[in-house]
Amino acid sequence: MIKAIGSAFILTNEVASYVIYIHDRRPTLLHYGGKVKESDIPSLNLDYSIPTGRAVYSDGETTLNLVPLEVSGLGKGDYLTPSYSLERNGKTVFDFRYADYWINEEADRSNPFPLPRGGEELVLLLRDKEGQASLELHYIVYPKAIARYATIHNEGAEVLYINHLASFSLDFPYLGQKGYFLSSSWGAEAQAELLDLPKGELKFKGLTGASSDCFNPFFAIFGPEATKDEGEAYGFNLMYSGSYEISVSRDSFYRLRVQEGLPSTDFHYGVKCNKTFYSPVAVLTYSDQGANGLRKANADFIHNHVIRERFVNVPRPIVYNNWEATFFDFSTLKIHSLVDQAADLGVELFVLDDGWFGKRNDDKSGLGDWTVNKRKVLGGMAALADFVHERGLKFGLWFEPEMVNPDSDLYRAHPEYVLSERKEPALCRNQLILDLRQASVQDFLVETIVNAVKDYHLDYIKWDCNRAFSDIDQAAIYDYYLGLYKVLGRIVGQCPDTLFENCASGGMRFDLGMMSFFPYTWVSDDTDSYERAKIQRALSLGYPFSTFSNHVSAKISHQMFRKTTFGTKFDVAMLGALGYELDLNHLSGLDQEEIKEQIAFYKKHRDLALYGDPVDLSFGENIVMASKKGDEMLISFCSGVNHPLPSLEILRVKGLEEEADYSIATRPEYFDIRDFGDMVNQISPVKLKPDGVVANAVSKVYRYPSETTEVTLSGAALAHSGLKLGMKWSGSGISKTGRIMFDFSARAYYLSKAK
Ligand code: DGJ
Numbered sequence: 138m139i140k141a142i143g144s145a146f147i148l149t150n151e152v153a154s155y156v157i158y159i160h161d162r163r164p165t166l167l168h169y170g171g172k173v174k175e176s177d178i179p180s181l182n183l184d185y186s187i188p189t190g191r192a193v194y195s196d197g198e199t200t201l202n203l204v205p206l207e208v209s210g211l212g213k214g215d216y217l218t219p220s221y222s223l224e225r226n227g228k229t230v231f232d233f234r235y236a237d238y239w240i241n242e243e244a245d246r247s248n249p250f251p252l253p254r255g256g257e258e259l260v261l262l263l264r265d266k267e268g269q270a271s272l273e274l275h276y277i278v279y280p281k282a283i284a285r286y287a288t289i290h291n292e293g294a295e296v297l298y299i300n301h302l303a304s305f306s307l308d309f310p311y312l313g314q315k316g317y318f319l320s321s322s323w324g325a326e327a328q329a330e331l332l333d334l335p336k337g338e339l340k341f342k343g344l345t346g347a348s349s350d351c352f353n354p355f356f357a358i359f360g361p362e363a364t365k366d367e368g369e370a371y372g373f374n375l376m377y378s379g380s381y382e383i384s385v386s387r388d389s390f391y392r393l394r395v396q397e398g399l400p401s402t403d404f405h406y407g408v409k410c411n412k413t414f415y416s417p418v419a420v421l422t423y424s425d426q427g428a429n430g431l432r433k434a435n436a437d438f439i440h441n442h443v444i445r446e447r448f449v450n451v452p453r454p455i456v457y458n459n460w461e462a463t464f465f466d467f468s469t470l471k472i473h474s475l476v477d478q479a480a481d482l483g484v485e486l487f488v489l490d491d492g493w494f495g496k497r498n499d500d501k502s503g504l505g506d507w508t509v510n511k512r513k514v515l516g517g518m519a520a521l522a523d524f525v526h527e528r529g530l531k532f533g534l535w536f537e538p539e540m541v542n543p544d545s546d547l548y549r550a551h552p553e554y555v556l557s558e559r560k561e562p563a564l565c566r567n568q569l570i571l572d573l574r575q576a577s578v579q580d581f582l583v584e585t586i587v588n589a590v591k592d593y594h595l596d597y598i599k600w601d602c603n604r605a606f607s608d609i610d611q612a613a614i615y616d617y618y619l620g621l622y623k624v625l626g627r628i629v630g631q632c633p634d635t636l637f638e639n640c641a642s643g644g645m646r647f648d649l650g651m652m653s654f655f656p657y658t659w660v661s662d663d664t665d666s667y668e669r670a671k672i673q674r675a676l677s678l679g680y681p682f683s684t685f686s687n688h689v690s691a692k693i694s695h696q697m698f699r700k701t702t703f704g705t706k707f708d709v710a711m712l713g714a715l716g717y718e719l720d721l722n723h724l725s726g727l728d729q730e731e732i733k734e735q736i737a738f739y740k741k742h743r744d745l746a747l748y749g750d751p752v753d754l755s756f757g758e759n760i761v762m763a764s765k766k767g768d769e770m771l772i773s774f775c776s777g778v779n780h781p782l783p784s785l786e787i788l789r790v791k792g793l794e795e796e797a798d799y800s801i802a803t804r805p806e807y808f809d810i811r812d813f814g815d816m817v818n819q820i821s822p823v824k825l826k827p828d829g830v831v832a833n834a835v836s837k838v839y840r841y842p843s844e845t846t847e848v849t850l851s852g853a854a855l856a857h858s859g860l861k862l863g864m865k866w867s868g869s870g871i872s873k874t875g876r877i878m879f880d881f882s883a884r885a886y887y888l889s890k891a892k
Contacts, residue, residue: 139276139278140175142175143178144158144160145158148276148283150278152434153170154169154170155168155169155276156178160204161199163204163207163208164206164235164261164274165205165207165308166205166308167181170369170423170425171423171425186199193213195214195232201213202216202390205309207274208233208272208274210232211230212229213232217392217394218384218396219301220301220303220398222301223289224300225297226295230268231270232268233272234263234265235261235263236263236264237262238259238262239259239260244257250415250417251418252277253284253442254443254446255442257277258278261276269291269293272287272289273287273290279438281438286415288413288414289408289413290411290413290414291408291410291411292411296408296409297407298406300401301399302398302414303396303397304377304397304418304419305397305419306394307395308392310393311391311393312361314334314361315359315361316356316359316385317357317359318330318341318352318383319355319676319679320341321349321350321352322351324662325663326349326353327672328671334387335387336388338384338387344380344403344611346379347602347645348651353647353648354381354383354397354649355435356372356374357678357679358373358395359427365427365428365755366427366430366792367425368425368426369423370425372678372679373420374422374435374649375397375398375648375650376420376443377418377648377649377650378618378621378650379615380611381397381398382398397419398417399416399417400611404615405612406612420438429752429792432678435678436681439680439681443649444683445656447633448656449656449683450744452747453683453686454485455486455716455717455739456484456485457530457717458488459490459718460491460535462721465498469521472514473524474721475721475722476525476530477528478722479530480528482729482733487525487533488535488716489534493535495507504537504540504542504545505540505547505548507536507589519593522594531597533596533636534593534597534598536589536599537602538600539573539621540571542567542568543564543568548569554577555570555571556569556573556574556606556608556609556613558610558613559608565604565605568604570617572620574617574619575620579624579627583627586598587628595635596635597636597637597638598636599637599640602640602641603642618650625654625655626654636656637656638655638658639652639654639655639659643660643662644659652680652684657683657685657713660676660686660687663694664687664688664695664706664718665694665701666701666709666881668696668697670762670773670775671760673713673762677753678751682748682749682751683713683714683748685712687711687712687715688715688716689716689719689732690706691720701879702806703728703731704735705882707735708773708775708885709775711773712773713747715736715739715743715746725837727807727836727838727840731807746764748766749770750765751764752764752765752770752792754790756786756788759776760774761773761774761788763790765792769887769888769890770887771887772886772888774884776881779865779866779878785864786862788859789855789858790855790856790859790860791856793855795852796853797890798851799851800848800891801847801860801887803845804887806885807840809836809841811828811832811836812879813841819870820871821835844876844877845873845874846886848860849891862876865878
């Protein structure tokens with residue numbers, strides 16, 4: 138709800154109030170956080186006219202250094218980070234003052250960047266007559282979030298240059314908050330860092346043209362008292378996939394300024410007379426129930442306003458992807474055998490990854506030539522699609538539509554399609570980027586994908602993007618993304634039922650912009666379960682599990698060389714959209730049996746795994762994530778490195794009905810007896826030589842079961858006392874309830890209200 142009351146505007150949603158006050162014709166922030174009353178407004182205001190040493194007075198008694206500004210420029214006495222920086226004819230001091238406001242019952246949709254669905258909107262118009270420009274601040278209110286963006290309109294005859302424009306700027310009173318940021322790189326996406334906020338400025342920039350190459354655009358600010366379940370937590374995100382910047386600055390007075398938006402480095406964008414420049418949209422969420430409250434707010438908001446409605450509350454199919462099984466080296470025979478085995482395991486979608494087109498036998502050539510390599514796919518792609526469909530699976534293909542290899546027919550025919558301001562642009566993975574600012578390139582992409590969906594009978598597309606931008610400036614990247622979003626809008630408009638998976642060498646473009654077209658994202662090429670558990674936990678603060686694509690891969694991780702069981706891999710991969718990515722020809726009969734059990738378990742709990750609220754139950758070194766929906770919970774428990782004489786581990790689950798009883802059970806898992814080494818004789822009734830002929834023969838037909846937990850506890854006991862997990866192996870012997878946890882191994886628990 139939005140209300141204008143005198144000089145104030147009060148924005149209220151289910152969880153928060155956001156109170157703006159026009160102070161000396163400048164929008165200032167009186168409050169953002171838990172709900173307040175309208176009658177509080179006069180007393181929330183402060184008289185800022187206290188003289189502070191060398192302060193500059195731009196408005197009679199007020200020094201901007203103290204005022205909590207909603208928008209801030211250069212050269213008028215506010216010396217924290219500006220939220221915009223403009224330039225015309227060498228002049229850079231602009232002074233935008235409040236001129237008008239209006240409220241749109243339904244948010245205006247003229248911003249060309251992705252916008253969340255729905256929402257009521259407040260627009261504040263600010264004008265600088267001398268500077269011949271106007272600035273609009275847009276606030277869109279959703280039940281669990283407030284979206285913000287800014288526009289600059291050039292009212293002068295000469296070009297106005299934008300050197301920086303944040304999507305939002307927010308001045309909090311500084312009270313000792315902490316910042317939570319997700320640093321990111323290939324294979325190690327979303328590495329969480331919780332930082333004290335120093336006086337001065339912290340900047341987190343991604344200048345590579347892909348939102349998550351350096352940091353994920355999601356970040357949070359926690360109140361000084363915040364914990365997993367209590368205290369103030371503020372989430373911030375950008376619905377944008379290109380370069381961006383997060384800035385958190387603190388001054389000598391009381392202010393903590395938080396901003397996110399386009400980068401201030403290398404950005405210089407000319408806006409012609411009477412034209413409007415738009416920032417991408419930022420999303421602000423809030424909870425007074427700590428990190429887990431923020432998780433829920435973000436998940437609800439993304440499901441209700443970001444993911445295309447067609448794909449919300451819809452089960453994601455269980456995928457088989459051939460990449461780590463074959464890489465570029467496959468034949469039709471090999472693919473057919475993988476399809477047959479995937480079908481037998483219960484997989485629902487077969488994805489043929491890179492290497493099926495043009496002259497593409499490695500990553501040096503072929504990108505851009507999206508015609509089938511008939512030597513690898515005999516009879517053509519439609520024939521393969523039919524083969525897959527006949528076995529009851531859906532069929533999908535990998536594309537990297539935004540790219541071209543110089544060694545390709547596309548490049549030879551259209552060198553002008555390449556995005557570069559230099560004649561010899563730098564290569565990255567042997568490829569160049571197509572210039573999506575050009576209408577003809579946009580048409581080429583749309584036709585390629587729409588025709589492929591039709592001609593190849595595709596149900597699914599994996600949309601990959603494997604290089605950082607170079608040889609152009611940040612203004613060109615901004616225009617590139619305007620082009621990309623146009624292309625994506627046209628494609629999903631023409632292929633509304635095709636499931637698209639977003640990928641950029643893993644999660645290098647894990648952002649709300651891509652998510653508004655493609656409902657889920659390949660989280661990381663790193664499928665080692667412990668590394669994935671870390672990444673998924675960190676990302677779950679900002680994004681729901683339904684947006685995660687997770688695969689069970691080979692026991693020895695291609696990325697980490699770490700060995701874990703298939704059980705462990707599944708226990709982490711199950712929170713999200715599940716897939717398998719390994720050579721199915723290398724599975725033993727027992728492996729197949731185990732994978733079938735996993736798939737059956739996942740199908741039974743899929744809705745919970747995808748659409749439950751993400752909850753962090755981690756303690757000590759254990760990464761424990763759960764998905765909670767109604768009276769059920771699916772818990773993924775991932776342990777770290779073992780220690781001698783491990784202490785008792787107690788899993789606490791808060792927020793259940795205190796009076797109700799809940800049963801909790803482990804998902805049954807199994808060990809290969811050869812993994813016990815010499816200790817095989819602790820579990821074998823007859824003496825065995827470890828890795829001897831008999832042990833090897835037994836291991837082919839027998840799996841040693843893990844401990845079982847089957848407990849009923851009240852919600853009160855789970856919250857206040859906790860579930861005592863079986864004693865961990867401590868060198869002393871094996872029992873039915875004792876947990877044998879190899880380093881970095883995992884378990885899954887299913888919790889439900891007892892009938
Ligand atoms: C990078 C992706 O992250 C992988 O899953 C795979 O699709 C390769 N690209 C193919 O080139």
